[in-house]
Amino acid sequence: MSIRHGLLALLERGPRHGYQLRAEFDAATGSTWPLNVGQVYTTLDRLERDGLVVQDGAPDADGRIAYRLTDDGRVEVGAWFRSPVTAKGAPRDELAIKLALAVTTPGVDVLAVVQAQRTGTMRQLQELTRLKARAHDAPDELAWSLVLESLVFRAEAEIRWLDHCEARVVRAASRRPAPAVTGAPARQGSRR
Amino acid sequence: MSAPVLVLSGVTREHRQGETVVRALRGVDLSVSLGELVAVMGPSGSGKSTLLQLAGGLDTPTAGRVRVEGRDLAELSRRQVAAVRRRSVGYVFQDLNLLPSLSALENVALPLELDGVRGGLARRAARAALEEVGLGVLAGRFPDEMSGGQQQRVAIARALVGPRRLLLADEPTGALDSTTGEQVLRVLRARCDAGAAGVLVTHDARHAAWADRVVFLRDGVVVDQSGPGAGAESLLTGDGAR
Structure with missing residues (x-):
C-alpha cells in the first residue's frame, strides 16, 4: 500500500498536519492498517522533496506544520484514482x-x-x-x-x-x- | 448457556441402494442451544441435507438419537413427532412454498391455524413475526407483489411464528442476490439472538460466517468445527476498529 497516495488523497480535502492525516486515514480504514506518526512525517518530507506538497504557513502553537497539495500533487492524486491497482508480479503467497x-x-x-x-x-x-x-x-x-x-x-x-x-x-x-x-x-x- | 434445543448423538443414517448401503451420516454429534446459530458446510453428498431432515423429524436415523427440546423423537408416536414438527420446529427452504392465493399475513398465520389456534390470535402472532423480519407494512401483500428477498423473509416469519424455537434453514439464500441474501442472514441471526436455536445449511462461506459455529461435514462425518473465535478483534488492531 502506498502511504504516499493515501496522504495525497487526504490532502485533497484541504491543508492538514501529520496527526490529522493519521487520524483521518485510520478513521476511513477502521484502523485496519494503522500508520504511525513517524511514517506520516517521513512520507510528507519525501512528498515535499518531490514537489507534491508544500508547507502551509507557520507552525501552530504546538509546533505542528500543516501541508497542502501543489498542482503537481493534485495531478498525482487524480492519476492515482484513475489508474487500476496492479500487484507487481505475484506476491509470495x-x-x-x-x-x-x-x-x-x-x-x-x-x-x-x-x-x-x-x-x-x-x-x-x-x-x-x-x-x-x-x-x-x-x-x-x-x-x-x-x-x-x-x-x-x-x-x-x-x-x-x-x-x-x-x-x-x-x-x-x-x-x-x-x-x-x-x-x-x-x-x-x-x-x- | 441454556439447555440445548437440539441434540444429535451418534446419529447414523444409511440408505440402501440395491446391493450397497450408502451411509449418508456416520456417528454425528451436534448440540444447538438457544441463542445459537450453527452453520453446516460440506460438498454435495456430504450429508448436510440429511442432517437437517433428521433434526426436523422429517427422517429417522438408522442409529443414534435426535432430541428436540428434550424429547427423544424415537420415543414418540408418529403423531407426537408431527406435533413436535408443527410446534417446535420451523423450516426455511430454498423453495419457499408460500401459497400464492394468501397474503403474507395469512401465509404466516397458516401453520398456527392448522394447529388449532384461533384466527384472531394466529393473525396477531403472524403480524408480530412479520414485524420482526421488518415486513409489518407489507402484511397485506400477496407473494407475487413482493421481491424475492421479501418473500424469503415472509418464509422466515412463517418458520418462527408462535412459540417455535428451532429454526432449520436449507440454503435459504440460494436464489437471492448477495445483498438480499445478506439481509436474510441478518434476520436469521437476529432471530437466534432474540431466542431461537438455528441450523443453517449453506455452501456459501460468507453466509456461514454469520453463525457462532461452523461444522464441516465430509462423507457423512463431522471433520472439523470452527467455534467461537478466540479474541474476536485479534484480526484488526484492537477494538479501536470500532
Whole structure:
C-alpha cells in the first residue's frame, strides 16, 4: 500500500498536519492498517522533496506544520484514482506455497492441510462478520465497512479456492491407477 | 448457556441402494442451544441435507438419537413427532412454498391455524413475526407483489411464528442476490439472538460466517468445527476498529 497516495488523497480535502492525516486515514480504514506518526512525517518530507506538497504557513502553537497539495500533487492524486491497482508480479503467497509443497511431499495429508486452513480462514471470516454486524449503515461508516467487506470477500475467495483444491486432490487420487486392475471402470459414489 | 434445543448423538443414517448401503451420516454429534446459530458446510453428498431432515423429524436415523427440546423423537408416536414438527420446529427452504392465493399475513398465520389456534390470535402472532423480519407494512401483500428477498423473509416469519424455537434453514439464500441474501442472514441471526436455536445449511462461506459455529461435514462425518473465535478483534488492531 502506498502511504504516499493515501496522504495525497487526504490532502485533497484541504491543508492538514501529520496527526490529522493519521487520524483521518485510520478513521476511513477502521484502523485496519494503522500508520504511525513517524511514517506520516517521513512520507510528507519525501512528498515535499518531490514537489507534491508544500508547507502551509507557520507552525501552530504546538509546533505542528500543516501541508497542502501543489498542482503537481493534485495531478498525482487524480492519476492515482484513475489508474487500476496492479500487484507487481505475484506476491509470495505462503498458503499457495504450502499447498504446492504439500501435494509434492510424500506422506503429507493434503486434505488435512486444506481442512486446517479452511477452519482457520472460516474463523477469521466469522470474526470479520461479527465486526460487520456491528457496523451501521450511517454515511461515516461507509468507508470502514467497505474495507471490512474487502477482507470478507478475500477470506471467502480463499475458502472457495481451498474447496477447489480439495476437489482436485480427491479427483487426482481417484484417477491414480490401482495396481493390477487396469481397464476396470473407476468406482463411482465412493465420496457419498 | 441454556439447555440445548437440539441434540444429535451418534446419529447414523444409511440408505440402501440395491446391493450397497450408502451411509449418508456416520456417528454425528451436534448440540444447538438457544441463542445459537450453527452453520453446516460440506460438498454435495456430504450429508448436510440429511442432517437437517433428521433434526426436523422429517427422517429417522438408522442409529443414534435426535432430541428436540428434550424429547427423544424415537420415543414418540408418529403423531407426537408431527406435533413436535408443527410446534417446535420451523423450516426455511430454498423453495419457499408460500401459497400464492394468501397474503403474507395469512401465509404466516397458516401453520398456527392448522394447529388449532384461533384466527384472531394466529393473525396477531403472524403480524408480530412479520414485524420482526421488518415486513409489518407489507402484511397485506400477496407473494407475487413482493421481491424475492421479501418473500424469503415472509418464509422466515412463517418458520418462527408462535412459540417455535428451532429454526432449520436449507440454503435459504440460494436464489437471492448477495445483498438480499445478506439481509436474510441478518434476520436469521437476529432471530437466534432474540431466542431461537438455528441450523443453517449453506455452501456459501460468507453466509456461514454469520453463525457462532461452523461444522464441516465430509462423507457423512463431522471433520472439523470452527467455534467461537478466540479474541474476536485479534484480526484488526484492537477494538479501536470500532
